[in-house]
Structure formats: structure tokens, C-alpha cells
Amino acid sequence: MSSRCIFSEDLTGHAPSGDVLTHCRRELMHAIWCLLLDDEFLEAYEHGIVVECQDGVFRRFYPRIFTYSADYPEKVLLATIRNLGKAPCPRCYIRKEDIPDLGTVRDENKRKNLARTDDHMHNGVLPRIRDWIYRTGRSVKSTTFDFWLLARSWTPTSNAFSDRLSKFGFDPFKMLVPDFMHEFELGVFKSFFMHLLRILHAHGENAVQNLNQRFRWVPTFGRSTVRRFVQNTSRLKKMAAWNYQCILVCLLPVIEGLLPDAHNDEMMDVVFSLAEWHTLGKLKMHTDTSVGWLRTATKELGRMLRRFQRVVCPYYDTRELPSEQAARGRRQAKKASQGKGKAPSMVVRASAKKKEYSMETYKMHGLGDYAPAIPWVGTSNSWSTQPGELEHRRVKAYYARTNKNQAVRQISKLERRETALLRMAARARSKAQRLGGTKSTPVAQGYRKQAKNTQTYLSFAESEALPYTIPSQHHHISSSRNNSIHLSSWLKQHKGDPATKNFLSKLQEHLLARLAHPDWTGDGDEFTDAQRYQLQLRNSRMYVHKILRVNHTTYDVRLGQDVLNPRTHSDIMISHPFSYPQVLGIFHADDVNTAPGSTSSASSQSMDFLWVRRYRLDTSWRAGFKRKRLYRLEFLPDSDPQAFGFLNPDKVIRGSHLIPAFAHGKTGDRLVGDSIGRLPRDGLSSDEDWRYYYVNFFVDRDMYMRYRGGGVGHYRLEIPVEEDIPGAEQAADDEGDGETPEEPVPSTSESRSDQLPDPVNLTHRPDSPMSTHSSSSGLPSDKSDLESEPGSDDEGGAGGDMDGGFGPEDGDGDVEDEVEEGYAPL
């Protein structure tokens, strides 16, 4: 900083103004890119470089830049546009006030017809403006320049990509693809969710407390797909992008019934649209069909959000959340301490400011660019900033281990050490494999509880050997015999429990049927009593297991694995559509055979089986993609002979995420009393179940594709309750679609370039070069057209901040008394 000041003072006698510094920062970014895009690179870009490949063949490679993933402030720098200007998009000239048209035909046309071009850099406008700044010393923020630059939010910065690569037809704006993590999860969805919280606060009636409690009760899913929610989700403390993803996929059952009926329905529709858009936008494998779905989902999402803003929002007096209010107080206090704002005593925290939902954000506009971008540059996971952002955590974790003194040096040492350890581990593994070592994972010895087990599942503390599951196996259950149930004594213990009614005969039927015809199993009365009594199990015992691993092929042709256990992940799906049991126990029995007294190994075998409690689909509930509701299940009543039964693990497709329908309360009538057939769950006493459960098909993308159809090998099945809603198509768009695209933003550089005076004829010299506010002469000075734009302050740039507040780019920031032009902070 000091050297810069000396330079400027020597030259001009003044310290550089903030505008000059900002201009220099912008220039710096492009100057560095000019160094990277040097002549050697251009040579390679044009003629290719010959590289000897690993297979000994020489090949010619052409380096190309397809995408540049960055968050908004960085995109702004790269596109040489103003931060949050009148035309905030780095890819097109769309005006801020037109952004809420998201998804309409008009909006789609604008994206195509108003794509940004770098014409002003080549037709003489920008070079002349730069000439004025550098040779005649005009202010970088001169209102004269605004006349040519402001309407399209350009800055007087020369674009390195345009300068160096445009001769090859390179488009420096097309590469600035939207950014899923910052723009949807931490942008559009976060701002929607915060507004939802404001509405719940305004509504009162413990809605926020209920929301927190319900989130806490949402079951977990997968290894880390849905983790347990924190006690107080509504505080939004330390939330990263994946926290918002979890909130979104579980939000439907959680918000049901928290608002009055009319608004509840609207709210559910918006959340469904958001969840669907999120899933489609994040698919890792796309086809023309799924891109079409994404396009439709974008249109629907735009419509739903406009409706939300029009119908629901005005009804509530939405105020700042307590956390926002506190943050504002802190900001004001900070400003006051720097002498910029009111004195600290004037900082009033008393009243929360009114907040309205805004759709006029660049992030909202970005949603429309996914469907066109995906066929062009591939699926969004390959250009998301998420991998890069996650890497920040690694450095932060290292930093915590340093003593903060010369941290960089310590961090690099730690990184080297970790790499060395990883290499040693890899060497040890390959050595062990060469020596033919065992594949099994080591199992902690010691704690081993014998028999006395009356539960059908094992606690977390039990250890059970279950080695690596080979990918070609459908499922995998341990062969351990540590824990067993002696059938007759166990049944005696649970006599009278409706869950164990006909337990033995059902088990015998199941096993006999599988012995007789391994390809299919029935739950019926296939065998006589005499045949059933012939079935023998070794020691009359079944062995209890902790987990069942199931391999499945995901929609993007990868191997997925679900780990199921009755303790936490008990819900499974067995056949499409809608057959859902809850796994009460994972068992195997040894030496299953039908010859009395026989111990010959020829006819005996081990068999795995699951004891399950069954759900049924609630057909009275209208659900599906058109209705924008999740399917709903209930437990079969215990009087139904099918309520409990056995299942061949071969039938399991994968785990299922069932979320209780909190709004419909609890019931004790599905299974009377305290029973072995009911698994303990959060929020329920030992004689209660939830009345209904929702099938969460948004939980991961594979699950969605199973219901939507369209993945490889996932044939679509007609779902009985999905039917057309009369009049739905007519209601589809009430926002005047299909109009001709409007004229672009006013005053284009082409039309005005001829009015630019020739630099040679410039006789006027401003009093002080590089002054902040020069009054220009002989040039248009229509002030009404040239107001400065409000811009972001420093807090506003925290796009990638994991738990940071909102910036103005979310339509939510404090820009009130900052009339400075917005510059992207570096």
C-alpha cells in the first residue's frame, strides 16, 4: 500500500482515491491473466503442442478454456463488469428488473439475444476511454464514461481474455458458467429459507420451535446424505452448502401444517419445485430428456417463486431474523467505531427492520443458465466450485493445528507429513496384498455380550466382523455367531405380543419356500403343518446381525451401497412401485434342512433372512410430481396377517428415506401396546408410531431418478396415484409468456461511439489528473441517466463464506447509505 501511495503522490501530488485503487485491482487481475496467456500459450492455442504420451505415442494437444468456475465477485472481475450493476449478469445484458421473469419464453429469448459481446473493446470505445484515463488523466469514475458504460454495467477495464484470445473466436463471457453451490444452495435457496423463517416468526404460534423440533426428528440417511440436524436449525449457525441441501431435501414434511391451510399449500408447492430443480440441476448424468425436465423445472420454479412473492409474502409482516438484527447492530457499531456512521449510542437495536423477498438477484437469474449450459459444457458437478471450496477446509484444519506463528510454513510441513504417511500406508497395503493377506477389516476384540438378547437388533456398541463387500455381491450379512436368539424361549418371552403372532409358522413357510424354489418366495400357506415341522435349524437358533449391506447400480451407472440396520436405517424399498418394509431384524440360520435328524451337509445350508414390518401406500392421498407432493405411507395394522413377515435379502433394492408426517401426529392403533415389533424412534414413546410417513424421493439423485424414470436400467413404472390434474395446463402460466423480446438496454456503445471526440482534439485538461470527480465538458451530462449504482460493501462479498450473512447479491444486503459504486472486493 505504501509504495503505491508514493508512486501516486510523486505523480499527482495526491494519495490515490478509493476508485483509483479499485480500478487498479481490476487491472491487476487482467494483467496477471495477460502474463498467463503469453505468446507461448497463444502459439500452443493456435497450433497445438506435441506431447509424448504415456504409451510412447506423440500426440498434438490444443489447450482450450471451456469453463471458468468462480463465485460472483470473481466473475464480475473477469467479465470486467460492475458488481451488482444495472445489468448484473456476466453473460448477458439482462436488466435487474427483468430477472423475476425467470423461466418464461421472454426470459429465454433475452438470454440468447442479449448475450454479452466484447465489441466495445474492439470498436474503439474502450481503448479511447482508457486513453482518456491514462493519457489525459480523467477520473476513472467519470460520469462521461458512465454514459457509454453504465447501461451495460461495463467498467473501463481491458479484458485479458478478449485481448489475447478473441482473434481465435473465443467468447470470454460464455466461459463464466453459473455456480451451483454459491448461486443455488447458498444463494437462491438460502434466501428463500431465510424468508420462510421470517414468515414463521411473523406467524408466531411456536412455528419456529416446531420447525426445529421436526428437523431434529428427521431420520438420517445413507453414510452422510442426511445427517442428524442440529438442535436449532433456524439459527442457521455454521451452515455450509450441504447443510442447506439437507434442509431442502427434508423440508416438505417439516413445514407441512405450520402455516394456515391456504399458505401451507402454496409453500409446499414452492418447496417441491425448489427440491426438484435442485435434484435435476445437480444430476451427474444427463440425457436430452433430463435436460428437458430441467428446463420445465426452471419454468415451474420461476412461476412458483413469483406466485410465492405475490400471494404469500404480502400477507405477513416479515422482519429481520434475530441473527440478522444482531449482525446489523454489529456492522453499525463497527462503522461507528471507524467514524463512518452514527455514534455507537445512536445504534438502535430496538426494532427489527422490515424485510421483503426479492427475486431481483443475479443468483436467481443464474438458474436459467443451467439447462443451456449443460449440453454445452457437461453436468454441473464438473464445473461447480464445491470441490475447490471443500479444499479450503483442509487448509483451515491444518491452520488449527499450527501455533499461528509462520502458519504457512507449518501448514506445508503438515501437508508433507500427511502425504508421507499416506504413501507408507499405500505401500503397506500393496505389500499385504502381494503376500495374500486377508481382506477382512480388523474387528475390535473385547466387548462381547453373549446370548441373553431379546432384541432383534444389536446395539451400536456390539462389534461384528463384516469384511469388505465385493461389488458383484447383491448383499452382504456377517456370518458371525456371536449373538443368537433361541427361538422357542424367545417366543415364550414375547408371547401375546401381536408382532410375534404366527412368527414360527411364517418363518417356516418362508424358509421352506426358499428351499423349494429359490427364485421366488411367497408369504402364503404353501406347506402343510407336517411339512413345516420337518424344517430344522441348527440349535433351533437364529443369529442376529448388526447390519446388512446392499449394493445397487445408481442412475449414473456407478456402484452405490446402502448400509441398513434396524437401529437407525431400517426402511427399505423392495419392489417398484411402493413396497416398503421396515427391517426389524437381520438374521441367519445354519444348517437349514427338511430331513428330520439329518446332519448331512448335502441338504443343509445357511440362510439369511430379514424380519420386517410392512407399510402400505395411503391411496387416499393425492401425490406425485404433478401434484407436487411426496407419496405417503402408513403401517399395516397389527390385525393384518401381512403386517409382519420375512423377507429374502435378495429382494432389497436399496434403503429408503421415510420422514414422519409430523403434521398428522402420532397413533397407537397400528400396533397396540409396547411391542418387540416397534423400533424405538426419536419423538415417539414406546407404544406409538407416526400416523403417516412420507417417501422422500428427493433424498438423493438416484432415488429421484428411480421415481421419475430415466436412469440407465431404471425403467419407468406407472404409479397408480399419479394422474393428471384437470386444468393444470391452463393454469400453467399467467405471466404473459411468448412476447417478443424487448429492446435491449438503452444506450449501446455502438450507437454512441461516433459521438466520442477524437482524443487528439481533446483540449480540455482536468485540473488534477486522476481526480475523483471531474466535471466534464462538451460531453453529455444527463445526470438522470447516470446515477451511481449502489454497490456492495465489504461484507457483501462473502459469497463463499460458509456461515456468513447475506450480501447485496442476494438482494438482501445493507446498501442503504453506501452510495459508492459497487466494486468486487478482492
Ligand SMILES: [Zn+2]
Ligand atoms: Zn444472463
